[in-house]
Amino acid sequence: xxxxxxSVFSNLPGLDRFCGLSDKAIQCNIPVVNFLDFRDIRKxxxxxxxxxxxxxNITCGNVGQLRLPWPMKSRNINELxxxxxxxxxxxxxxxxxxxxxxxxxxxxxxNSIIESSVFDTLSIFSKESFDCGQQxxxxxxxxxxxxxxxxxxxxxxxxxxxxxxxxxxDVLLPNKEPxxxxxxxxxxxxxxxxxxxxxxxxxxxxxxxxxxxxxxxxNMSNNxxxxxxxxxxxxxxxxxxxxxxxxxxxxxxxxxFSSSTTASKRHKPLVVNLRNNLFVNVPPIVSQLLQRxxxxxxxxxxxxxxxxxxxxxxxxxxKRAIQTYPSxxxxxxxxxxxxxxxxxxxxxxxxxxx
Numbered sequence: 001x002x003x004x005x006x007s008v009f010s011n012l013p014g015l016d017r018f019c020g021l022s023d024k025a026i027q028c029n030i031p032v033v034n035f036l037d038f039r040d041i042r043k044x045x046x047x048x049x050x051x052x053x054x055x056x057n058i059t060c061g062n063v064g065q066l067r068l069p070w071p072m073k074s075r076n077i078n079e080l081x082x083x084x085x086x087x088x089x090x091x092x093x094x095x096x097x098x099x100x101x102x103x104x105x106x107x108x109x110x111n112s113i114i115e116s117s118v119f120d121t122l123s124i125f126s127k128e129s130f131d132c133g134q135q136x137x138x139x140x141x142x143x144x145x146x147x148x149x150x151x152x153x154x155x156x157x158x159x160x161x162x163x164x165x166x167x168x169x170d171v172l173l174p175n176k177e178p179x180x181x182x183x184x185x186x187x188x189x190x191x192x193x194x195x196x197x198x199x200x201x202x203x204x205x206x207x208x209x210x211x212x213x214x215x216x217x218x219n220m221s222n223n224x225x226x227x228x229x230x231x232x233x234x235x236x237x238x239x240x241x242x243x244x245x246x247x248x249x250x251x252x253x254x255x256x257f258s259s260s261t262t263a264s265k266r267h268k269p270l271v272v273n274l275r276n277n278l279f280v281n282v283p284p285i286v287s288q289l290l291q292r293x294x295x296x297x298x299x300x301x302x303x304x305x306x307x308x309x310x311x312x313x314x315x316x317x318x319k320r321a322i323q324t325y326p327s328x329x330x331x332x333x334x335x336x337x338x339x340x341x342x343x344x345x346x347x348x349x350x351x352x353x354x
Contacts, residue, residue: 015044025053025078032064032085038072045076053078060085060112071133072104079106091116104134105187108141115148132183133205140188140205144195183210192219194246207231207238216243221273225250233258235270236294245272252277257285257296269295269325279303282314290320297321297328305336307344309354315346 019028028045030036036058045054054076060066066085069092074080087109134140183206218239220229225247233256235242252274279300289296305311318331335343 015041025055027055027057029057029059032058032060032066034063035065035067037067039067039069042072042074042077045074052076055079055081057081057083058085059083071102072107073100073102073134074104075101076103078103080104080108081106082109083111085112087112087114089116090114102134102136104136106139107134107137108139109143109145110141111144113146113148115150117150132185132210135183135185136187137185138187139190141190141192143192145193146196185210185212185215187214188212189214190217190219191215192217194219194221194223196223210238212239214241215239216241217246218242218244219246220250221246222249225252228252228254228256242270243268245270248273248275248277250277253279255283255285255298257289257292266294269297271328272296272298274298274300275302277303280306281308282310284310284313287313287317290317290324295324297325297331299331299334301330301334305334305346307336307338307346307349307351309351311336311346311349312351312354315349318347 015028018030019026021027028041030041038058041056041058045056056077056079058066058081060083064085066082066087067089068082068085068087069089072080185205218232229247231238232245235245235257255272255274277300280303282300282305286298289298300314314334318334321328322331332345332347334346336346336349338344
């Protein structure tokens with residue numbers, strides 16, 4: 001990576017030692033040893049002249065602290081990568097950014113801790129001034145994230161004033177409906193909220209009354225999910241072009257796709273990765289999934305399936321799926337456990353008394 005020319009950063013004192021030119025883009029790699037406020041960097045980069053592509057990469061050490069209020073809109077930051085940080089102020093909602101033109105297309109937050117007050121977390125989506133945030137994104141990655149919710153005594157009054165009540169078990173409950181503002185994420189193609197350290201997945205984009213017309217990939221793997229995600233029961237409504245849903249490495253033992261609500265048909269199926277979950281029996285709904293307007297292919301390899309009559313139905317499903325979609329690989333290797341404790345390929349399975 002070449003050092004940035006003096007003319008490029010003439011208005012950005014101090015950033016020249018962190019930034020350089022690479023493939024016609026300006027890439028800034030900023031290490032955080034103690035504390036960094038993203039808003040300061042954003043303000044500096046907002047003075048950048050021209051239409052340069054800017055990639056901002058922030059990495060933190062063991063004690064690195066980063067203030068990163070939502071939304072992270074910026075005139076000149078096209079990609080924001082954050083790795084290994086203790087993040088503060090994430091849900092404080094930076095209302096000053098509501099009218100700022102946004103150029104960010106990729107946002108990646110990994111291997112980090114998000115610390116947020118309970119008040120900010122619960123009230124952000126019910127604010128009258130709620131901002132849809134990064135509507136220009138094509139890729140959103142929040143991977144290997146843990147959350148620390150903090151409730152301070154001074155916040156209780158604020159929670160009550162914002163319509164949030166506490167029950168006897170100290171469970172915080174929203175007391176009014178969130179904003180119904182329509183948000184359009186017309187360019188978003190990929191969402192990855194996998195590998196949540198504590199099993200808590202917090203989706204920062206509002207799903208209700210929002211549109212994701214181009215989303216094709218959604219990764220929710222390794223999140224300790226014990227039930228099928230509600231947002232995927234009617235996936236065709238919110239994510240009409242979804243092609244890959246990764247629910248692998250969770251703790252699921254059932255799926256719940258509601259009856260199709262779309263009249264449109266497409267040949268390209270939705271592929272659902274259910275590998276490495278806790279399925280002992282094949283859910284009855286699986287045998288019907290290829291008959292839907294948008295066919296659904298489920299990959300159930302590496303589950304503790306018990307060979308039985310339900311797996312014979314899955315055998316019929318697999319045969320048809322492989323015949324119809326030969327490009328889908330390795331489904332023929334799906335196995336179940338026989339009474340002898342030996343594994344058998346389901347496509348070769350014969351079961352009596354079914």
